[in-house]
Amino acid sequence: MAKLRAALVGATGLAGQQFIAALRNHPFIELTGLAASPRSAGKSYGDALRTANGMTAWFVSEPLSPETARMQVISGDALQARDYDLVFSAVEADVARELEPRLARDIPVFSAASAFRYDDDVPLLIPPVNAAHAPLVREQQRKRGWKGFIVPSPNCTTTGLAVTLAPLVERFGVKAVLMTSLQAMSGAGRSPGVIGMDIIDNVIPYIPKEEHKVEVETKKILGALDAGGAALTPHDIRVSCTCTRVAVMEGHTESVFVSLGSKATVAEVTQAMREWRGAEVARDLPSSPVRWIEVMDDPFRPQPRLDRETHGGMATTVGRVREDGVLENGFKYVLVSHNTKMGAARGSILVAEQLRAQGLLG
Amino acid sequence: MAKLRAALVGATGLAGQQFIAALRNHPFIELTGLAASPRSAGKSYGDALRTANGMTAWFVSEPLSPETARMQVISGDALQARDYDLVFSAVEADVARELEPRLARDIPVFSAASAFRYDDDVPLLIPPVNAAHAPLVREQQRKRGWKGFIVPSPNCTTTGLAVTLAPLVERFGVKAVLMTSLQAMSGAGRSPGVIGMDIIDNVIPYIPKEEHKVEVETKKILGALDAGGAALTPHDIRVSCTCTRVAVMEGHTESVFVSLGSKATVAEVTQAMREWRGAEVARDLPSSPVRWIEVMDDPFRPQPRLDRETHGGMATTVGRVREDGVLENGFKYVLVSHNTKMGAARGSILVAEQLRAQGLLG
Amino acid sequence: MAKLRAALVGATGLAGQQFIAALRNHPFIELTGLAASPRSAGKSYGDALRTANGMTAWFVSEPLSPETARMQVISGDALQARDYDLVFSAVEADVARELEPRLARDIPVFSAASAFRYDDDVPLLIPPVNAAHAPLVREQQRKRGWKGFIVPSPNCTTTGLAVTLAPLVERFGVKAVLMTSLQAMSGAGRSPGVIGMDIIDNVIPYIPKEEHKVEVETKKILGALDAGGAALTPHDIRVSCTCTRVAVMEGHTESVFVSLGSKATVAEVTQAMREWRGAEVARDLPSSPVRWIEVMDDPFRPQPRLDRETHGGMATTVGRVREDGVLENGFKYVLVSHNTKMGAARGSILVAEQLRAQGLLG
Amino acid sequence: MAKLRAALVGATGLAGQQFIAALRNHPFIELTGLAASPRSAGKSYGDALRTANGMTAWFVSEPLSPETARMQVISGDALQARDYDLVFSAVEADVARELEPRLARDIPVFSAASAFRYDDDVPLLIPPVNAAHAPLVREQQRKRGWKGFIVPSPNCTTTGLAVTLAPLVERFGVKAVLMTSLQAMSGAGRSPGVIGMDIIDNVIPYIPKEEHKVEVETKKILGALDAGGAALTPHDIRVSCTCTRVAVMEGHTESVFVSLGSKATVAEVTQAMREWRGAEVARDLPSSPVRWIEVMDDPFRPQPRLDRETHGGMATTVGRVREDGVLENGFKYVLVSHNTKMGAARGSILVAEQLRAQGLLG
CATH class of the missing domain: 3.40.50.720 (NAD(P)-binding Rossmann-like Domain)
Known part of the structure; x- marks a missing residue:
């Protein structure tokens, strides 16, 4: 062919x-x-x-x-x-x-x-x-x-977030998410991108337009297509985020706080992510990874340098799944997603x- | 003398x-x-x-x-x-x-x-x-x-958070705070502290015991001493955080989401921090800065390398004050606090x- | 006035x-x-x-x-x-x-x-x-x-080299110098200067035109003005260098190998630099440092982050003075010079x- | 088997x-x-x-x-x-x-x-x-x-140097080499290795014992075994070096100045390295790379992050081959060698x- x-x-x-x-x-x-x-x-x-x-x-x-x-x-x-x-x-x-x-x-x-x-x-x-x-x-x-x-x-910042929210939406429902990103330099490209003098020994707490994109896109991606296929209804999840830039080459790290729609345990949240296989049609595409999400037990993971290339940069790695104690049915976790592979x-x-x-x- | x-x-x-x-x-x-x-x-x-x-x-x-x-x-x-x-x-x-x-x-x-x-x-x-x-x-x-x-x-991670919450507690009340820290290496000391190979081009998403300290200490610091001076009642603020380490020498950056006890505007939140003078007795001590909090208008600030030394490393710098849209009376902001000066x-x-x-x- | x-x-x-x-x-x-x-x-x-x-x-x-x-x-x-x-x-x-x-x-x-x-x-x-x-x-x-x-x-790369060669020229004569620089990013400015993605976890082994500048300028600076004040004869010192860029904010580090015109000991070379006061007219200018050269005994110094600001960034710090063993009357040392203060x-x-x-x- | x-x-x-x-x-x-x-x-x-x-x-x-x-x-x-x-x-x-x-x-x-x-x-x-x-x-x-x-x-610092000197020794003879290394952190191991606070925004100009090792080992490696196979005569090449540490994860960069035993041109030096196949017995071992040395024309190469993994980290990459102008039959070049693969x-x-x-x- x-x-x-x-x-x-x-x-x-x-x-x-x-x-x-x-x-x-x-x-x-x-x-x-x-x-x-x-x-x-x-x-x-x-x-x-x-x-x-x-x-x-x-x-x-x-x-x-x-x-x-x-x-x-x-x-x-x-x-x-x-x-x-x-x-x-x-x-x-x-x-x-x-x-x-x-x-x-x-x-x-x-x-x-x-x-x-x-x-x-x-x-x-x-x-x-x-x-x-x-x-x-x-x-x-x-x-x-x-x-x-x-x-x-x-x-690219939305992708890892949406991938990890998807199994939670499907299994528990999700009411709200508060996210802080620690984004890699490659997301800014090279013209001129992030200047070395600005990022060494530093954090830049603002990426123009990024937060608005994450907030709007997450709702759209998690939304539903109507029966006729002619209109998308955004998900009613509420999203708030702060996007920062750190001295990392590739791989966005995100600290996520999420309020689920129903009660759950850490084990159940972890299991929901681990067992998630995603849409049937996406499972065996040439670029599909073995698993979309890898949840790690080592509390020092995921780290962008160690984990961004997981399954060819197409998997989102997750760690530190814990109860949050503040939000209703609140949980928190950290994710790493390859911003120029799965995210681009x-x-x-x-x-x-x-x-x-x-x-x-x- | x-x-x-x-x-x-x-x-x-x-x-x-x-x-x-x-x-x-x-x-x-x-x-x-x-x-x-x-x-x-x-x-x-x-x-x-x-x-x-x-x-x-x-x-x-x-x-x-x-x-x-x-x-x-x-x-x-x-x-x-x-x-x-x-x-x-x-x-x-x-x-x-x-x-x-x-x-x-x-x-x-x-x-x-x-x-x-x-x-x-x-x-x-x-x-x-x-x-x-x-x-x-x-x-x-x-x-x-x-x-x-x-x-x-x-x-050291608690200090900047508590300083910025204080004027909000006084003026609006604070119900809850969700915080993600991007902490400097100096907080880990030198024995061996953070190893260079672990932090270059990387983020470490876990600092043992740190999150628990922030959660407990914040409540204690914002609490009230009873009339007899014999017992402290912790504040009922709910605190949840994720603490990470980044490739920064000095100065902790914190991304804060806060739920206030009453309605407010961004201008009022900003003003509350800017006008806050803190306890009378602390205003003119030898180590007191001109102001405890500096709120910056430039959306790219505060940055740890540029702002950690503000007023001799004794001020907490704040920026990006915005409505949050998810939490009740929710606001979000970013702070930088010098972890080995004001914070130690x-x-x-x-x-x-x-x-x-x-x-x-x- | x-x-x-x-x-x-x-x-x-x-x-x-x-x-x-x-x-x-x-x-x-x-x-x-x-x-x-x-x-x-x-x-x-x-x-x-x-x-x-x-x-x-x-x-x-x-x-x-x-x-x-x-x-x-x-x-x-x-x-x-x-x-x-x-x-x-x-x-x-x-x-x-x-x-x-x-x-x-x-x-x-x-x-x-x-x-x-x-x-x-x-x-x-x-x-x-x-x-x-x-x-x-x-x-x-x-x-x-x-x-x-x-x-x-x-x-800026020439300045520190010329300052440290001057006392050697005066006391022993200098026949040749081979230098490798490890230059800071600030020397490249900001338009766009050095891009973060190029310098993190990296060395860039080439700075266009830099080596030629150092070679020509060093000879001119160390040269002699003729009696009539109308013509400069460059010094016949032979200079060869390789200029590289490293992930440092400010302060050029240079590894110098020098062939002196006469025999000397490490102690004499060190002493020549330490005692050097430079031209009389330059000793008490408003921007003059206490000393133009500081020679350090700690073998781990000079380091750009620790030593670039010595005497307001106007002194050149030197360390690791040793015999070279290859060049005739050969010595080697490391210097740090503040490229945007003394060097600009x-x-x-x-x-x-x-x-x-x-x-x-x- | x-x-x-x-x-x-x-x-x-x-x-x-x-x-x-x-x-x-x-x-x-x-x-x-x-x-x-x-x-x-x-x-x-x-x-x-x-x-x-x-x-x-x-x-x-x-x-x-x-x-x-x-x-x-x-x-x-x-x-x-x-x-x-x-x-x-x-x-x-x-x-x-x-x-x-x-x-x-x-x-x-x-x-x-x-x-x-x-x-x-x-x-x-x-x-x-x-x-x-x-x-x-x-x-x-x-x-x-x-x-x-x-x-x-x-x-590990000797390896890349010796590999690049070998074809020059064979073709032109080598009298002397002056080298400055910019070494990666991984060479220092992890106990505690290089501390993050020491290397970010910095260069460390001293690695205990390293220079002596390079000087002695290079002579031994390039030496000759006598006819009876019972004694090694070190090569009479004179070697002088300064070893520094930079904020690089893996891959030592070395700035080399070399004095050849006979006249040569840049093209001939480049060709000698490019054509070198090394000892017959080493050409097809399981861990042998396609070529031991890769000479690059792009003047901005080699760079440790881009080139350390060349041929599985077993090749030494070379660039910036130029006449030196100071040493007799002098040439200079930059090399990158993977210190924990070929070098360990x-x-x-x-x-x-x-x-x-x-x-x-x-």
Whole structure:
């Protein structure tokens, strides 16, 4: 069977590089087009990454393959939908706002940008959590008259939180969550991202817009699609958070306080997470991990450096599950989620895999 | 007027060094005795700090004065109360348990150790917050038949939290607080303290016993001394926290969610903290800062590296005051408190200053 | 006596902020003009530092005074030499190339930029090392027909090296030096400077152009002005270096191997540095430290975090003086020099102080 | 073919854990005995790693296998040579001094400890560099009357230096080397190793005994075994170095200045390293990398975080090859070598593989 031909827009940036690394050797998706800004167009991808002072600006740990380095970069504006079966988008929100709808007229767009996350007809998919929201893309196509559609992936800080809340919602109900994040630098990208002098021996207690994203997206992701598949009702969970930046390379740590809908014990909460298998359709996708959540008994875990790569960076690790004593049916725990794997490129690829399994793609 | 003669036990450790630095040039306390383990006894203080490979193990940023370096170290066991007016104690809890009562039979002991913090007749003083608890030392003397007493300083993570809660308790009442700390390495001392390989590019989500200390101590500090001065009733505030360690040298950052006893606005909460002057007796002590709390408008503050030294490390800096939306009358904010100044040695000295102002010392 | 009126160009950047901090309360220089790019012109300095998301981009540890925050920023292009007695320049090399000569036509310009460092008629002054080069500014004025002149300060990595070589050159002669630097992030500024993700858990083994600067500047600084004061002959010392970047905030560490011109012992080399007082004229300037070099006996020193602030960041600290065994009359040592104090703004102010003491300024 | 049965002494420490990780799935060596201090004896290995506060003290990135966790730890003193074919030793030098000779009476001991490195009849093997020294173990057996022998691996800082010097020695001759290291924390182990507060925002310019080890070991490794195989003549290369510690997890960076024995160009030096295949016997061992040295053109490389894992941590990466201009036939370059893989456990295993290929083992 021929592989699906995918274009990647925003290919030279950090997020784009993560898509390239994640799609290498994918069983049914082949990256056949790399698009970037006009400045890079016409160059080989390897040359496009070379800076004035001789550096190759390739930042992910997997090496850049010679084949990819030789691919010729095209301008995002010149990208033709007819040459591809789908598009992955790693551009900034303002570029996404113009580029993604143009492409979605004809083919599916899987995007890491926030531009369309909050539109009513756009699902925000985390396959194990809300695969059931996928049919909303039909409504999106109908309403917008598109042959394709846009499916953005959630904010990276939301992903780990939503994954760990899902089994609690299913088993006990969840009324409220208060979360403090200790986020990695990679979430800020590289232009300029987090400056070394600002983060060494320091904590930055504010990440613009992040808290609002987590609060809105969590409700949307945990919400319910109505019977007709045309409208999403957000979950009525109340979410409040404080998002901070710490001197960590990759892997967001989150300190979660949660109020459940019914009584539970620490053992039951732990068991609910451990036994959770998530949506059926998401269980055996090429990018699915063995388990979505790993609960650790060692009280010093999870730690971002030790645990972020669990199951290829696709699992959320959890530890320190305890009763909270303040909230009604309150529990608290700490989670680590890989913000640039499950929380970004690989998460977006997982969504494409899910939609294909559901017959909504290609 | 002759200065009060103070002995310091645990003089060679990191906490002890902080006492030495903080007492240099004190207006009415003079460090006339330095005690440490028998291994150091008989050596000059400078020699006691010298390690086998030639290093001088002096770790605070203020330089070690030649006079202090020349002082002869005595063994803690050999310390005679009659030679001093008071003692500062920077020993570990297990040593404190034996040593401090022996000395307190005759003279006041101000301690950084946790050994006696939870005893009913022992006040846990933060001068601006609960100077009114000080008379409990009379009850302690009566009950134990001592001429001196023990006054421990609170856990360093509790201090910043209690300082910021105090004005809210006074003005609005506080029902509950949920806190996540991002604590500095210096809180763990140096034996071995936090190992470099464990904290670079990482977060450690657990600090043994820390959360329990914060929960119990906060209630005690905010509690009320009964009319007779013989018993403390803890505040009924409910406290839940998760304490983590980050790659910061000094200065604990805390993300606080608080449920007030009555309605308020962000402006009123901010104003309550800004206008708070604390207990009258604590306002003009030698170690008192200009203000106990500084509320910052820049949303990227407070940051531990930039703000920990505010007013000599004696002020708690606060920022990001916002409504919380989940808790009843809920607000959230971020604070930074200097864990080894206000939260340790200098805080303990401040307590001694308060007791002297109240006529309870010397 | 009226103070000298100084303008600062490049006032909003990190280097400019360091000039502002260093000139606060200067005994005879007053900062009366702050210039920056047209984008900032017309705003108060405090407003010019405020970013779109509410942050005040003030990065030096000394607080920004309210008086400075209220000063109105003017555009560098609009700066009029007649309003000032001298100018400090903290702009990038390309801006310096246009702006500094325009101002130098009328008044002295003390610059942190590299634009004119290598011109034959431009001295590169480190007051204790080569105050004797200062008369070269007369030649510069004559040749260029200027009333003012340009005196750049050396590259920050060169400064500590040249300061420690000076006593060796004077006492033993120096034939060659091989140096490896471990440089702080602050040397790279903030636009974007060193990105956090690149430096945590890492070393960057290349700093563009840095090594060439050190090699050329060291020879020039240690050179000799001819009798007529019209030409500088570089020292024939051979210099080779490798410059790297490490995860340090401030303070360059340098590992130096040096070949002396005559036999010496470790004690003599140490003594030569310890006793060195430098040029007479530089000994009691307002910014002069008690000693230019501090040699430490503790083999674990100097360390950048512990020693960079020695004598207000104006001293170079040295340790680990040993025989080398490979080079002829070879010795090796480690130095720490504060790259943004002695090695930048404060060093440039020191030069202005020297020239005034020599009657070459104002 | 039955696998060789290996015991590991010092199994619970960091170095021991690295041996366990490196020997997992080894084609012909099986770890059948784990020895540690009497405190751990009798416990399962997993239990021996568990600390009082619930942490599992397993520090290498590869997970601990359940099979290994279940193995029962024996006391080093109780270890019987007859149960094994060889021993890997990861104990401290003082323990090694007693334990290793006792075992070597009967079976070969491959050690990471420095205790016997400098004995005349003990080779210091880096297989690609000096496999030819291996027959010295016969002399060691003869002289000491042992059936086994001790082969220590070199100091981790020496390894990368010796590997890069080897092709230069072979092609051009090398007269002298001056090296400054920027060493990772893992080299210091964990008891307590490098304390976080000492290394964040800092450089430590001294590592006790390290420089002497590098100087002596480099000469020995590059030396020649005489015709009879009974004596090693050290190479007459002169070596001088300064060893520093930086805030890097793994991977030593070294800035090298080298004086060659004959004229060369940068291209020739680069080519000599690139084409070097090392000793024939070492080319296809199970732990051999594709190439021993990778020379990079990007001037910003090698960097420890990006390059330490090259070819499984067994390759030395080199960059910035330039003429030096000071030394006779002088060149300079930067290298990165994985100090706990090629420079420790995996390097020691490689030596065992070599000796087996040479018929000197089992």
